[in-house]
Amino acid sequence: MSPVTRILSTLALVVALMGSMLTVVETPIMTLGLFALPVLLVGVLLSILVLAPYRTGLLSGARACAALTGVSLLMAAALLGTVSAYPAAASHGFWAYVLVAWAMAWLSVEELSGLTPQSPLGQRLVALAIPLAFGVWLLILWQLAVVGFGVPRVLLPAPSEIWLRLLSSPQILWEDFRQTFLKAVLIGYALGCGSGFLVAILVDRVPFLRRGLLPIGNLVSALPIIGVAPIMVMWFGFDWPSKAAVVVIMTFFPMLVNTVTGLAAADRIQHDLMHTYAANYLQTLLKMRLPMAMPFIFNALKINSTLALIGAIVAEFFGTPIVGMGFRISTEVGRMNVDMVWASIAVAALAGSLFYGLVTLIERVVTFWHPSVRG
Amino acid sequence: MQPQPADNAARSVIDIAKLSLTFETGDGPVHALSDIDLNIGAGEFVSFIGPSGCGKTTLLRVIADLEAPTGGTISVNGMSPHEARLARAYGYVFQAAALYPWRTIAENIALPLEIMGHSREEQAERVRRNMELVDLDGFERKYPWQLSGGMQQRASIARALSFDPDLLLMDEPFGALDEIVRDHLNEQLLKLWAKTDKTVVFVTHSIPEAVFLSTRIVVLCPRPGRIYDIIDNPLPRDRGLDIRETAEFLKVAHRVREGLRAGHSYDD
Incomplete structure (x- = not known):
């Protein structure tokens, strides 16, 4: 047992015991302690029943992990139920139990990361469970804090409200997604990465372009997107092509620079080797230099997958038809519909992560031979 | 003295005369190769040996058209090295496998x-x-x-x-391997040479390796890179690793060592 887990489990046990004497919720008409809230009472008793043997070392390993996870989730459910029945009325006892539940969640993850399952499936499940637990507990604490403190929803809506908004307006969110992601982002990404790649091949082949084009490419990449977006709207109109143009400008340079670097990655022996075979330019390019450049090219593809989404959303702030994720965010903020703003952000985050994940997956297949992939 | 059968010596694969190569550097010219005269006949196994900086790798690279000489003449299979490379006349094995x-x-x-x-x-x-x-x-x-x-x-x-060239150029191919693996590969290389009847030019800095493998040993010395001695190896073509214990082997090895020592300048 590490010092951190020892301190944390002692703290949780003491707070759970002391918490029984504190009030849990204070409504204008009444004050409720632990014993008036039977579900929460069961949760607290179970926590003490698990924490005590865990602290003394009687409970450890996989069983401790399972018990801590189960009871902490039960506590979370009881706390969430309590706080939604008495919003903005949480008292000291309530926060004490939040602390206990959170400490147990921490301890369960600590135990989980200490597990070393034999089967590869088990290892993969453990590797997946740890970030999942982090994400779930972030949402739980967010929900408890916002509802418990009665934070105004204009400042920060609770996750439950954002979820309800996601469920109630799929039509609007889908239209926005199609406008911004499927049109501006994907088309701009393909054009930007594609042209960056082709120009890199050209720059590599023609030495004077390397000296002439690379500095200009550098200049273009330094252009502030906020300044470029309105100009693109004037050039290409209000609809998605102007946003795709912004995405092209943002993604072009990372691809250009990375591909140029990647094409120079082959060392002298490998060039000499192709030279001894009297290989021509195209053979050297296709059979040696491009495969060699793939890790660099995928680096650019990954960077660009997030840049493209940012570019398209921000570009919509500068004039757009009444659809699109950027448009939705900017207008709904003005209307104080913050849950809609957050719902759009959630969709964007999910789409961005999936896009990035997809590119990473393809990278693992293509550059299977690279030391960073083959492990 | 000449251990090669006459028909092998008849056709010469590499002809080098008065060859020199000077690199222009910031610190003035560096004479990598100077006044090299060498003929290599078909079916020979010739080793270049010498201390680092003697130009043995450079000479091999000139034969392979990976470097251009600044003086003298060289022909490979009767062609210029450039033409020979385009005709895929040789296979080249580098210090690293480069797969x-x-x-x-x-x-x-x-x-x-x-x-x-x-x-x-x-x-x-x-x-x-x-x-x-x-x-x-x-x-x-x-x-x-x-x-x-x-x-x-x-x-x-x-x-x-793989493309069956008549000439095999090898630049310290076993330099990065440990002694045991190296012995094993040397033995295999000899068998392979006997089987395929190729002409081999082999760069090394190991005396036993050079003596064990070669029919002829070219000792080079540095500043400027030049040929100090060319030693005909009297050992039979068909040899096993234990030949390295024989007096004859040690005699050749001794002469190579003497050459290396005499050619080495001790001013540094």
Whole structure:
């Protein structure tokens, strides 16, 4: 047992015991302690029943992990139920139990990361469970804090409200997604990465372009997107092509620079080797230099997958038809519909992560031979 | 004195006369090679030996058209080195195996064949034959990073032989390997040479390796890089590793060592 887990489990046990004497919720008409809230009472008793043997070392390993996870989730459910029945009325006892539940969640993850399952499936499940637990507990604490403190929803809506908004307006969110992601982002990404790649091949082949084009490419990449977006709207109109143009400008340079670097990655022996075979330019390019450049090219593809989404959303702030994720965010903020703003952000985050994940997956297949992939 | 049969000496593969190569550097000219005269006949196994900086690798690179001489004449198979390279006259084995990690061993060996436009069946046949020649059969589908250093270097030899050049140029191919693996590969290389009847030019800085492998040993010395001695090796062509214990072997090795010592300038 590490010092951190020892301190944390002692703290949780003491707070759970002391918490029984504190009030849990204070409504204008009444004050409720632990014993008036039977579900929460069961949760607290179970926590003490698990924490005590865990602290003394009687409970450890996989069983401790399972018990801590189960009871902490039960506590979370009881706390969430309590706080939604008495919003903005949480008292000291309530926060004490939040602390206990959170400490147990921490301890369960600590135990989980200490597990070393034999089967590869088990290892993969453990590797997946740890970030999942982090994400779930972030949402739980967010929900408890916002509802418990009665934070105004204009400042920060609770996750439950954002979820309800996601469920109630799929039509609007889908239209926005199609406008911004499927049109501006994907088309701009393909054009930007594609042209960056082709120009890199050209720059590599023609030495004077390397000296002439690379500095200009550098200049273009330094252009502030906020300044470029309105100009693109004037050039290409209000609809998605102007946003795709912004995405092209943002993604072009990372691809250009990375591909140029990647094409120079082959060392002298490998060039000499192709030279001894009297290989021509195209053979050297296709059979040696491009495969060699793939890790660099995928680096650019990954960077660009997030840049493209940012570019398209921000570009919509500068004039757009009444659809699109950027448009939705900017207008709904003005209307104080913050849950809609957050719902759009959630969709964007999910789409961005999936896009990035997809590119990473393809990278693992293509550059299977690279030391960073083959492990 | 001449151990080679007359018919082998008759056709000369490499003719070098008054060859020199000077690199222009910031600190003034560096005479990498100066006044080199050398003929290598078909079927010979010639080693270049010398301390670092003596130009032995540079000389091999000049033969391979990887460096251009600044003076003198050189012909390979009666052509200029440039023409010989375009005619794919030689296979070159580098200090490192330089196999492509995204290709399997079989695909790596097929690389020169792909570039030279052989048909698929022809490629498969030659890959099979050359993998057998270097004792790598069974490893076709492995990737280079799954093989030991010695196996990788054997694969690179198979790759150099795949298009069946008459001339094999080897630049310290076993320099990075440990003693035991090196002995084993030296023995295999001799067998392979006997089997294929190729002309081999071999760069090394190991005296036993040079004496064990070669029919002729060229001792080079530095500043400027030049030939100090050319030693005909009287050992029989068919030799095993234990020949290294014989008096004859030690005599040749002694002469090589004397040459290296005399050619070395002790001013540094």
